[in-house]
Amino acid sequence: MTAHEHEPQVHKHLDPITAHVLVRTPGSDRFPDGWRADAEEQRVHLEMLATPGPDGDDAWTDTDDDPSWLQAYLARMRGRDDLPALKEVNPALEMFVCDRKTLPGRAKVPDLGAQKARVLWWSFMSSFIGIAILAAMQYSASIYVYPSDQKITTLIGSFGAMSILVFGAVEAPLAQPRNAILGNTLSAFIGVAIAKVLHTAEDVDEYMWLACALSVSLSMVAMQLTDTVHPPGGATALIAVTSPQDIQNLGFFYAVFPVFVGSCILVGVSVIFNNIQRQFPRYWLVRGNDGAPKEVNPAFDFLVCDRKTVAAHARDATLGAKKRRVLLWSFLSCFVGIATLAAMQYSVRMYFYPSTVEATNLIGSFGATAVLVFGIVDAPFAQPRNVIMGNSLSAFVGVCVAKVAHLAVNESYLWLACALAVSLSMVAMQLTDTLHPPAGATALLAVISAPNVRDLGFFYVICPVGVGSCIIVAISLVLNNIARQYPRYWLHAS
Numbered sequence: 001m002t003a004h005e006h007e008p009q010v011h012k013h014l015d016p017i018t019a020h021v022l023v024r025t026p027g028s029d030r031f032p033d034g035w036r037a038d039a040e041e042q043r044v045h046l047e048m049l050a051t052p053g054p055d056g057d058d059a060w061t062d063t064d065d066d067p068s069w070l071q072a073y074l075a076r077m078r079g080r081d082d083l084p085a086l087k088e089v090n091p092a093l094e095m096f097v098c099d100r101k102t103l104p105g106r107a108k109v110p111d112l113g114a115q116k117a118r119v120l121w122w123s124f125m126s127s128f129i130g131i132a133i134l135a136a137m138q139y140s141a142s143i144y145v146y147p148s149d150q151k152i153t154t155l156i157g158s159f160g161a162m163s164i165l166v167f168g169a170v171e172a173p174l175a176q177p178r179n180a181i182l183g184n185t186l187s188a189f190i191g192v193a194i195a196k197v198l199h200t201a202e203d204v205d206e207y208m209w210l211a212c213a214l215s216v217s218l219s220m221v222a223m224q225l226t227d228t229v230h231p232p233g234g235a236t237a238l239i240a241v242t243s244p245q246d247i248q249n250l251g252f253f254y255a256v257f258p259v260f261v262g263s264c265i266l267v268g269v270s271v272i273f274n275n276i277q278r279q280f281p282r283y284w285l286v287r288g289n290d291g292a293p294k295e296v297n298p299a300f301d302f303l304v305c306d307r308k309t310v311a312a313h314a315r316d317a318t319l320g321a322k323k324r325r326v327l328l329w330s331f332l333s334c335f336v337g338i339a340t341l342a343a344m345q346y347s348v349r350m351y352f353y354p355s356t357v358e359a360t361n362l363i364g365s366f367g368a369t370a371v372l373v374f375g376i377v378d379a380p381f382a383q384p385r386n387v388i389m390g391n392s393l394s395a396f397v398g399v400c401v402a403k404v405a406h407l408a409v410n411e412s413y414l415w416l417a418c419a420l421a422v423s424l425s426m427v428a429m430q431l432t433d434t435l436h437p438p439a440g441a442t443a444l445l446a447v448i449s450a451p452n453v454r455d456l457g458f459f460y461v462i463c464p465v466g467v468g469s470c471i472i473v474a475i476s477l478v479l480n481n482i483a484r485q486y487p488r489y490w491l492h493a494s
Contacts, residue, residue: 073275073276076275076278076279076280077271077275078284118277119278119430120427120430120431122273122274122276122277122278123167123168123423123426123427123430124423124424124426124427125273125423126167126269126270126273126274127163127164127167127168127419127422127423127426128419128420128422128423129269129273129419130163130166130167130265130266130269130270131155131159131160131163131418131419131422131423131444132415132416132418132419133265133269134154134155134159134258134262134265134266134418135155135414135415135416135418135419136415137154137155138153138154138155138414138415139412139414139415140412140415150246150249150250151246152250152257152258153246153247153250153258154257154258154261154262155258155262155418155444155448156236156239156243156247156258156259156262156364157235157239157363157364157365157441157444157445157448157449158184158232158233158235158236158239158364158365158367158368158441159232159258159262159263159266159441159444160365160421160422160440160441160442160443160444160445161231161232161235161365161368161437161438161439161440161441162180162184162230162232162263162266162437162440163266163422163423163426163440164422164425164426164429164435164436164437164438164439164440165180165230165231165232165437166180166266166267166270166280167266167269167270167274167426168426168429168430168435168437169381169435169437170270170274170278170279170280170281171279171282172381173282174229174230174231174376174379174381174437175280175281176281176282176283176284177267177281177284177285178228178283178284178285178286179223179228179229179230180230180232180263180266180267181260181263181264181267182226182228182230183223183228183229183230183232183233184230184232184233184236184259184260184263185255185259185260185263186219186222186223186226186228186233187219187222187223187230187233187234187236187237188233188236188237188240188254188255188259188260189252189255190215190218190219190222190237191215191219191236191237191238191239191240191241191254192240192251192252192254192255193252194211194214194215194218194237194240194241195211195215195240195241195248196251197211198211198241199248205346205347206347208241208242208342208345208346209339209342209343209345209346209347210339210342211241212238212241212242212338212339212341212342212362213334213335213336213338213339213342214335215237215238215240215241215367216234216237216238216334216335216338216367216370216371217330217331217334217335217338218237218331219233219234219236219237219371220233220234220330220331220334220370220371220374220375221327221330221331223371223375224326224327224330224375225327229371229375229376230371231368231369231371231372231375231376231381231437231438232368232437232438232441233368233371234334234367234368234369234370234371235364235365235366235367235368235438235441236259236367237367238338238364238366238367239364239367240254242362242364244450267281325483326484329479329480329482329483329484330374330375332479333374333475333476333479333480334370334371334374334375336475336479337370337373337374337471337472337475337476338362338366338367338370340471340475341361341362341366341464341468341471341472342362344361344362345360345361345362346362358452359463359464360452360453360456360463360464361463361464361467361468362464362468363441363442363445363449363453363464363465363468364441364445365391365438365439365440365441365442365445366438366464366468366472367438368437368438368441369387369391369436369438369469369472370472372387372436372437372438373387373472373473373476373486374476374479374480377476377480377484377485377486377487377488378488380488381435381436381437382486382487383487383488383489383490384473384487384490385434385489385490385491385492386434386435386436387436387469387472387473388466388469388470388473389432389434389436390429390434390435390436390439391436391438391439391442391465391466391469392461392465392466392469393425393428393429393432393434393439394425394428394429394436394439394440394442394443395439395442395443395446395460395461395465395466396458396461397421397424397425397428397443398421398425398442398443398444398445398446398447398460399446399457399458399460399461401417401420401421401424401443401446401447402417402421402446402447402454403457404417405417405447406454414447414448417447418444418447418448421443421444421446421447422440422443422444424443425439425440425442425443426440442465446460473487
């Protein structure tokens, strides 16, 4: 069978599983001349070729017989790492991209509107169910740590960011189970460890800026070293430091519940619902070596230790320096970014005239944004348009839902508000092509935050969300361009 015409395959993650041959064109060194990689040369060009079966039909990987719907559904759950990486602007949502390169191809796609609707519907439904389960456990059930009477928190802001990845960007490497579960759990341990050291100080607020910056920066470096980069992990670590007393009292159990258990629940819901019409995961633990692109986290392919890359790495005399350079600049830029916002929150008293209410400058979702903007500078999710517009749009959606939800006299409808805030913000970002996973946490925090944040109303969209997002992007511009390159684009991919 001849190769398909090279045009955007917007429907390929909705099609039945077939055997694929992946063809990649020659690439260039990811770190040429001062470590400024050419975005065009980095792009992996893939061509999907269907392997014909014995009767001329597309073959299935496991059997030559036509599979039943259930067989196909279960096959998707095993993880399929031969899926091509979709290109600009948001890898898992190519059908929403409106740049100059894809517009001609999109015009040739039949039933594009129906395919869009299917992606939006299943993204919304799976996200709604995942967050609704955790929110119902939080507000409609009572879970305690035996033998104490301490009620356990089951819903934290970073789960909103995680939902955007595992339900709305199912093919993204950052959304795969290994990254989602291990990255979140590792970051939780680091956040709790720093929080425990912080609370040994007599004046906690005096060192809070340092604790916030260290929790996010160290968790990011730890995820890079273990190849489990998951941006919501930055928010998970930050929440461990800035959270109220009920979470502080959990200690290291915070890493088990809510973080590990909640991550497993969201991944489980994604496996069940995304495989009805889509496919999740691409892999569970280790990416295969069947010709698929070698990277697990695209911005850190030199940290991956699979069989194909070990030999190439052994021949690279400068690999150690490259690793240290990425880790150093990721850590320093992230530290400065979060320290700036944390200092504005804890060391400076800011008010907005004529109000006498102290301004909020730091929210949990900024931990996840920092991991993207400072640690994965090439990722489409990390570009300024997605960071600023995605966060601001989701904040607006979250405040709208919160205002309706808090008309109720009790918490009986908060589970619904949490699910709607995350799901609607995800759909809004998909429609506007501004998908930014941490924005799911921004929307969720508008509903579940303390009264001082909820009382901001729509001003929450401006500060902390809009102002904080701009500060993070500005710091990334200053620091990342010393040794790396940011952004890849401002509004549209060239």
